[in-house]
Amino acid sequence: MSEPGNIGGFRPRRYRTDGGGPDFGRMIEALRRIQDGITAADAPEGVVTEVADMLEKVAAAVEPYEVDEEGMIAGRRVDLPGRGQALIPPLEYDEWDEDHVVARCSMGRFYLGANGAAHGGVIPLVFDEVLGRLANTGRPVSRTAYLHVNFRAITPIDAPLRVTGTVVRIEGRKRFLTAALHHGDTLCADGDALFVALNPGQP
């Protein structure tokens, strides 16, 4: 798999891989475990109080190191699952070029909607993430103008999922892409999106 370090027109330092600094990946993995664990737990009062105390200490430990967006690590570590951003399911990329992408992920309890199915809002999040990165691979930066999603079957949590994305065509500033999400042979969701390349000065 080849994955560009400098995507689209974003400033090069915005996207980074491990530079040998602090183990940010380990911290985000721990945070993902906390998200899943707390979501899944029905703990007794003493444990809830103890965990709340610990989490307040965790928050207090990192808050002095807040930086502005330009200096952030989360969301910019393209070598980490989900770019090191705990909102995004931990996507791992198997294939990547300027025309298509194939990724894997499994969504934990944090992403549960109900009855074993992933929350419906997570699927557009996954598609926007995968298609956004694909749309901007080797091209000037674009943003999502629309993203249409069809929910074809429930997306199970704690199960291996496959996400594919394809660039269908490009017309000037407009990039049309499609996405699909499978569990085994089951098509769980598909979608199509328009990304529009930004004009100078557009945020």
Ligand SMILES: CCCCCCCCCC(=O)SCCNC(=O)CCNC(=O)[C@H](O)C(C)(C)COP(=O)(O)OP(=O)(O)OC[C@H]1O[C@@H](n2cnc3c(N)ncnc32)[C@H](O)[C@@H]1OP(=O)(O)O
């Ligand atoms: C490693 C890092 C990877 C990062 C991955 C994450 C990527 C995530 C990507 C995102 O989620 S971005 C956040 C969500 N999207 C936004 O916030 C975008 C908000 N909208 C905008 O900023 C503007 O609407 C946009 C830049 C998309 C377009 O505005 P413009 O004023 O530049 O475009 P304009 O209105 O001139 O339209 C350009 C063309 O697109 C067409 N168009 C625009 N919006 C459309 C729409 N919604 N539906 C259909 N066509 C649309 C429009 O008709 C026109 O077609 P023609 O050139 O053929 O005339």
